[in-house]
Amino acid sequence: MKVNGACHCKEITYEAEVDPARVTICNCTDCQVLTGSPFRVSVPASAETFRLLAGKPSVYVKTADSGAKRRHFFCPKCGTPVSATADSDSPENYTLRVGGLVERARLPPKRQIWCRSALPWAQDVSGIPGIDGQ
Numbered sequence: 001m002k003v004n005g006a007c008h009c010k011e012i013t014y015e016a017e018v019d020p021a022r023v024t025i026c027n028c029t030d031c032q033v034l035t036g037s038p039f040r041v042s043v044p045a046s047a048e049t050f051r052l053l054a055g056k057p058s059v060y061v062k063t064a065d066s067g068a069k070r071r072h073f074f075c076p077k078c079g080t081p082v083s084a085t086a087d088s089d090s091p092e093n094y095t096l097r098v099g100g101l102v103e104r105a106r107l108p109p110k111r112q113i114w115c116r117s118a119l120p121w122a123q124d125v126s127g128i129p130g131i132d133g134q
């Protein structure tokens with residue numbers, strides 16, 4: 001599926017091809033902190049299909065407890081997470097953040113990882129009273 005992405009301030013725009021079957025929720029504690037949310041939703045795009053159309057993302061190199069490094073790209077102006085890659089100048093994949101994609105409503109997650117650190121209260125929010133317009 002062709003996807004179009006943009007950060008909140010629209011300084012960074014990009015496009016790519018993704019496989020909707022590979023949309024994943026990550027419940028790891030790094031994703032919780034980095035997103036400010038209970039989990040992150042991402043989908044990989046191969047480097048051949050990823051095209052940065054405008055802007056220059058900033059990079060934060062995250063070192064996991066295992067020592068593994070990943071480059072996390074985000075908008076320097078508004079902070080929106082854009083993608084992550086291996087710690088390489090020519091990565092094979094760009095892991096796109098689904099919330100920044102125009103097509104996000106058509107990209108429901110198909111699996112989740114790091115379930116042992118999943119926040120129990122985030123697993124089913126359907127019973128929380130909804131108030132529109134807030």
Ligand SMILES: [Zn+2]
Nearest residue numbers: 007009075078
């Ligand atoms: Zn921005």
Ligand SMILES: [Zn+2]
Nearest residue numbers: 026027028031
């Ligand atoms: Zn994670």
